[in-house]
Structures are given as structure tokens and as C-alpha cells.
Amino acid sequence: MRPPAPPPSAPGSAHAQPTAPRSAHGSGTAQRSAPRGADGPGTAQRSAPRRVVQRAVPTSADVARLAGVSRATVSYVLNNTSSVRISEPTRRRVHEAARELGYVPHAAARSLRAGHTRMVLLPAPEVAVGPLYSGLFHELHWALSRLDYTVVQFGSAGQSGDQAARAWAELRPAAVLMFSTFSARLGPLGVDVLKRSGVRAVITLAQEPTEGAHAVLMDQRTVGRCAGEHLLARGRRRIGVVVPEEPGLEAYSLPRLEGVRRAAQGTGAEITELPLAYDEASAARLAGRWRRLDLDGVFAYNDEYAMLLMRALQDEGIGVPDDTAVMGADDLMLGRLLRPRLSTVRIELPSGRELAEIVDRAVRDPGAPPEVHKVLDVTAVPRESA
């Protein structure tokens, strides 16, 4: 997160603020007022070519000066502090001055002073997540805003989960929501780093709970189980399960596979794992050896892979559902457009509001022991393909 070293190059070019040593300890308001530029007093602060007059960023002190009041008053007015009454004319002068200067408070300074933030960190998804999750993110975002949190999606491009945790901890967020199903897995160490840095709530959305964190369990195995049970109920006994070859999806695909296995337990059905990349060639290859595989049913990970596979099977002359029943998951619109219509598993994610409330509760009571919420409602949607 640190720049390795500011390009030393031109002397003074990168100087943050070569302010003259403050005359007295605490004459607080008296400096750096005028547009720095022109001929600096004494210290030659030859800023690089100032093609455009880069005005200094206005601070609350500037506002105070312009309004002819103290910085405290500015703060009171701009924050609507209720414990202090400020006369109406003063208020107006302050607002006026702020507007004129284009003053925007400095979040870092504020949170430094406050000792905490209202930031909630969400991990920016690294693999293309479906519309389901996009929708959830969006809802969650909205719900958290309503609760006066600032939502920040924070990426961890290529770092490990625990490295990422460190980077996030630097921001001192109030809460961190971690999707352990994504590639950057957060382990107990990461949770610990976050907690020690003052994060009030760490919440994982995952398959299984992480030590020390609240957990919202989205057990993908139930998706597999549901699909498996559906196929079994239709009398299928030699069942294939598509496992995408694309990296980053294992967190979903493996539990789904496991779920099918569980459903098959004790039924005498046979489960076959079928690696498949998301392209036509791969699907054609799989379809090519389909007859040898001798399967009468397949759960294709999700609707997209199901569509891909179904098309390849049909092109190969394999009847769906007669020869092989095909089952998807996620209940995408597009599955309904195929012929035969794609049978699928509908997944009910928790609502953004629910999630936001879990976050809020956890933030308000950081001492509380980790809660575990089970979510993910799952229903088979029988259509024509299975």
C-alpha cells in the first residue's frame, strides 16, 4: 500500500507541504491561507509547472476565516451538532462560506479524530458472479446505506486472504464482510488481524464458519442435494455432475458435487464427476464420449453450463430428457427459453436487508459471541429437461 519511494527527482516537486515552521505553538488558524504560488516567503517552493492554478484544498479553517468564526463553530454548523445552538445568521454565513470555497470535509481527518469509521468493506468479487450475487450486493449496498454505513468494495487482486486482511485492516472499517467462497479465503489469522485492528464485526459468507467471525452460511451442498434428489426421484441412477474447469469456481462447484453425492448415498446410484470448460469445444468433447459414460442424468453445476452441455448433447443426437435428464441451477431466465425447457434449482439468497441487519447488530455489539445464520433456500423447479 505504500508507494515504494516517491520519485526523488526534482527537488521540491513532490513536497507535500513545505509549510513554514509554525511561529507559535498553537496560533492555530494563521497560516497557509493565501493561494500558495506566487513568490513564496523565503523558501523557494518551486512547484512544477503549474499550468493550471492548483488551488490549495480548502479546510474548515479556511471556511472559518471566511465566515469570520472559529473552526469549532464551523464544525458545529456543518455537522448540525444538536448539543450546541448556533444563531441563524452565523449558520448562514458558515454555509455560505463553505459553498463558496467548495469545502468538502476530509474523511481521513474525521475518522482519525473520531477513532472509528462507518465503513463496511465488501470484497469485490474476483470471478464473474452471476446475476444472483450482483443482485444481492446491490441490495445489501442499498440497505447498508440506509443504516448510514459507507459501503466500499475492496479488491485484493491476487493477494492471499490473510494478506488482504492486513490491507483491509489499514482502513479501520467498522465491519468486514468476507465471502470465503471467493478465491481470497479468510482464515482465523486474518480474522484475528482484523479484530486486533479494531474492526468491530467480521462476517463471513461461506460454506462453513470461520473461527472468531460471525457466519452467514450458504451451504452450496444443499443445491447439489436438491438437484440430486430430483434426478433420483425421476428414477435416474447413473448421474453425472459437471464441475467447471474455470478456476475460482471450486468454492461453489465442489460443495454442489458433494451435495449430489450425499443425496445418492444409500440409493445405489452412481455419481460421476465431469470436468467441463465453458466453451463449445469442451462441451462437444464431453458429449462425444457421452454414450460410453452411460449416464441417464446430469446435474450441470448451473444453468449456463447446463445450456452449454444440453446443446452439445442434442447435437450429438442424445435425447434430453429421454436418454439423459439435465438439471441446472440458479433459475436464469434463459433456461426457460430452451427447448426442452431447462429444469433447475432455484436458489433463494438472503435479502440485502437481512444481511445489513446482521452487520449492524454485529457492529453495535462487538463483544457478542459469533452468531451463525443459515441461509439459502433451495427448491427444485421441474420443467422439461429433467
Next chain:
Amino acid sequence: MRPPAPPPSAPGSAHAQPTAPRSAHGSGTAQRSAPRGADGPGTAQRSAPRRVVQRAVPTSADVARLAGVSRATVSYVLNNTSSVRISEPTRRRVHEAARELGYVPHAAARSLRAGHTRMVLLPAPEVAVGPLYSGLFHELHWALSRLDYTVVQFGSAGQSGDQAARAWAELRPAAVLMFSTFSARLGPLGVDVLKRSGVRAVITLAQEPTEGAHAVLMDQRTVGRCAGEHLLARGRRRIGVVVPEEPGLEAYSLPRLEGVRRAAQGTGAEITELPLAYDEASAARLAGRWRRLDLDGVFAYNDEYAMLLMRALQDEGIGVPDDTAVMGADDLMLGRLLRPRLSTVRIELPSGRELAEIVDRAVRDPGAPPEVHKVLDVTAVPRESA
């Protein structure tokens, strides 16, 4: 040393404020000051533990004390400052102490002192964007990380673009990338707010340039033009253009429509706007009145709407492409699976690396006049449906 402030009244009663004083983004203005029990350097940590020992968050001073050095030394060691040489044993002691305490630097404090950040703000998309944009975001993110920027996706749930700009300005990012094609439009005012708050680079990805900002123009009209030209070349003259009813898509759909119109100019072809919601009922309704519309070609906004419409047309007994040619856009995999295979417009977005370099250049030279980059390469992909 001043005595520790007594814990604020009833711990549980400090509700997050029911009504925020102001937007107060970034760090909020919660009353709950909750100064952590112990106080600064020097005194023994005797904070009264509540339910769980909420250790005070370690600061660099704590590290210094434990390592038996000054804070300056800690800073030097931890930041690998090259202008100062620290003895190896000291280095080790410092690192050791930092590790033991779980010290993580405070980003806000650091950037406050530094006077600038390495943060790049991206808007979190508000409408479900396709895999194209997800991919671009992901690439961009990665490329910016390589350039040592911290990427933050920042939402603006429901605010106007210029309001959002204010919220973003509070974070004092080095650069803001704005997708003016999304619902929160950033106008010249917003750009000004950002610039005055010290943001070094404002870059819009948009249809048209915004005053004062660098622009990466992704002209959606070319998509429409390409589709239109293709249909015209196939001899179609009465062309429909699907315009999604879903809000938030206008920024794409309207320019695409406009592009088709332009392609048709002077050819005598007739363009008909076709509102369509993304559900089967809406598609069926549109297909129901298709014969009356008397169209021999349609550009369906993108592949998803195209698939939806194509299915509805087929169900209505309308031949594709014989009666009506159908054209999509985005070249999704799924379009290839349909029969007839969907003709489409492939869109080549700029690479994340390119974009990252534009950002970096702009940050390094904030005074430079706004650049305008034209991107978006577009090619028709003829398949069977048109």
C-alpha cells in the same frame, strides 16, 4: 498525563443515529465516541475490560515502546525508508514487536500526514453489467494494483452524480473513474467539486466528454450502427430496435438506437423503437403484435434480449431469419447455442492495462489538459439469425 475519560454512559444505549445529521460519509458522525479505555503512551494499559477484552488497537507508539525505540525509528523500519540507515538488530526488534502486537498502520493517519492518497475510486456498478464489464473491471483493478494504487469500488446508492461526487471527494482519492453511462451521472459541477478537493485526475468513461475531465469515450452508437449496417446489407428495410424497459440501461440503449438510426439515414429504411421488459410475458406480447408491426429485421439491444425475443417470435410462428432477421450484441457464448445461431455485434473494450495507464498518466500530471480517448472496437459477427 490526563486521566482516562470515563466510559460514556450506558454502553448499549448509543444507537447509531436514527437520522444522520448529513450524509456524513466516509466516517460518519456517530456520537458514540467511545475513547478506548487506556490512554496514550506512557501509562500502563489498565483499561477496564468489558465483556470481551477489547484490546486497545496498537499504534506505532506501542510498537516503539515494546521495541525500546522511538516512533520515528518504527516508521523508518516499517516503511523501509532508504534515506536512513537503521542497524539490523534494531530492525529485527521493531519487526518483532510489530508482529507480536499485530500492528497494522492506520491508513487515514498516514494519508492525512502525507497529504495525498493512492486511492483510485471506481463506481460500483448499479445495474447488472454484463460479463464484458465485469471482466474490464477486474483487469483494471489488477493493472492498477500493479501500479501501486489501491482500488476502491464506491457505491452511490441512489444519490445524484453530483451528490455522489461530494461523498467521494471526502475520501480524497488520487483519481476518480466515473462511468457516466451509469445512472449516477457526473456533470461539470461534480468534476469541479472533485478537483477542488484535490483529486488529481477525474476520468469519465462515457458516451461524450464531460467538461474538465479526461474522457474515455465508449460510443455505444457505433454498436447500433454496426448492427444497422449489417441488417441493411442483408436487404432489411423495416427495422425494429429493442429498447429495454429496465431502468438504468438507457445510457446504453438509447445511443444504440441512435446508431441504428444513423446507419439507416438516407437508405430509406424505417426504424421502429420497441420497448421490451426482460420477461417472457413482455416478449410474448411484443411477438403477438409482430405481424402488424411488419418488420423484416430487428436489433435487440444485446444477446440476452435477442434470445428472449427470438424465442417469442419462434413460438409465434415467425421465421428467423426468413421473416425477420434478429441481431444481438455482446457476443455471449449462449447466443451460439441457439438455433438458428444468433448473429451479433462483438464489442472490444479497452484493456484494463490501457485504462490503468491513462489513469496513472493523469495522476502524475494533474495539470495536463483533459485528454480524449476513443475506444470501443466493434465488429459484426454474422451467424444464422441475420
Next chain:
DNA sequence: TTGAAAGCGTTACCAG
């Protein structure tokens, strides 16, 4: 080679 101290912009606490 290390340490002391000045501030970055804000807000909370007390004197006026």
C-alpha cells in the same frame, strides 16, 4: 544511528 517534535484536518471539551 536515534530521538524529539511539529503538524496534517477534525471534533470534543471547557473556559469565557
Next chain:
DNA sequence: CTGGTAACGCTTTCAA
């Protein structure tokens, strides 16, 4: 009701 002042955690110059 208003204004001075200290302090949040960090970096960096200057002095020892």
C-alpha cells in the same frame, strides 16, 4: 452561545 486547545496516528525534518 462562542472560541481556544488538545489529541487522534502517522511521517519527517532537525538536532543530538
